[in-house]
Amino acid sequence: MITGSLVALITPMTAEGAVDTNKLDDLIEFHIKEGTHGIVAVGTTGESSTLTPEEHANVIRQVVTRVDGRVPVIAGTGANATHEAIDLTRRAKDAGADACLLVTPYYNKPTQEGLYQHFKAIAEAVEIPQILYNVPGRTACDMQNDTVLRLSGVKNIVGIKDATGDLERGEALIKALPENFAVYSGDDPTAISLILLGGKGNISVTANVAPNAVANAAEAALAGNSDHAHSIDATIASLHSTLFLESNPIPVKWACSQLGLCAEGIRLPLTPLSEPHHSAVRQAMIEAGVLSL
Structure with missing residues (x-):
């Protein structure tokens, strides 16, 4: 079972919006050095909705190759057309x-x-472990707990990323599911609490900016050390909120650019972070100890 801090990795782009393969390699090395437990490539934060199918597959392949088995790689392969999701999932399996x-x-x-x-x-079309992802705030589609329970009986569906932020609902789901079915948080502000309730990790936006702190907090929570986990999480609480001042991944890509991890490149219809938000994100980064005054 994949556990811990799983970064929802940005896809670095040049100022013109081309995928920056050199920076992608650098990002992977940065996360492994900082203790990230796994990498989620080409999810929402990776701008999957604006990459071509070829770019999508190429990013997954590059991440798998560069990681070289050092941490698990989870590939975002969802789509609103079933045949497209099957095709992307096959490509991800072929990429390793x-x-x-x-x-x-x-x-x-x-x-x-x-x-x-x-x-x-x-799941029946592609034999690879598959994690469901419920994020109704973005999709206008809410997968109910009963539907998740039905799907947990499908052999290679092994987990769910719950981005509802509803801890009561998440706890009920954890209690109802089989022990070998993983529930991951997809909501940074409530992730530690969900892990302490039995979740297996955090698929995190904040981990792009403060990977070591997110990893350490997840490790403490998985070990049942509530006070230590919450203490670490408190140091990055401002990031959890400011990284959503505009639609994800707009703020997190700007923050990563301030750390020299990538350029400010982002694809339309998303646009760079509005200047009035710069100071708030910068201050959160300073409070988190990832950026100096």
Whole structure:
């Protein structure tokens, strides 16, 4: 089972919006050095919705190659068309990813039965461990706990990224699911609390900027050390909020550029972080100890 701090990795881009493969290699080395436990490539934070299928597959392949087995690689392969998700998942398997992360279909708003059939079809088509991803705030599609429980019976569906931020709902899901089915937080502000309730890790945006702190907090929470985990998490609490002052990944890409990890490149329809938010994000980075005055 994959556990711990799993960075929802940005896809570094040049100022013109081209994927920056050199910076991608550098980012991977940065995260391994800082103690990140796993890398999630081409998820929401990786701008999956604006990469071409070829770019999508190439980024996954590059991450797998560069990581070279040092940490697990989870590939974002979700789509709102089932056939497209199957194709991306096959490409990720061929590239050597350890698992795939599949977001609920966005925009077309399927029923709960539609969600079940969608994920079941992908799992049956591609034999690779698959993690569901529920983020209703972005997709306008909310996969209910009962649907997750149904899908937990599908052989290679092994977990879910719960980005609802609803701890009561997350706890109920953890208690109802089989022990070998992993629940990961997809909500940085509540991630430590969810891990202490039985979650297996955090698929984190904040880890792009403060990877060591996020990893240490996750380790403490997984060990059941609540006070230590919350103490570490308190040092990065401002990042958890300011990195969402505009739509993710706008603030986190700007923050990473301030650390010299990438250029400010981002693809339309997303635009660079608005200047009025610069000071707030910069101050949060200073409070977190990742940027000097």
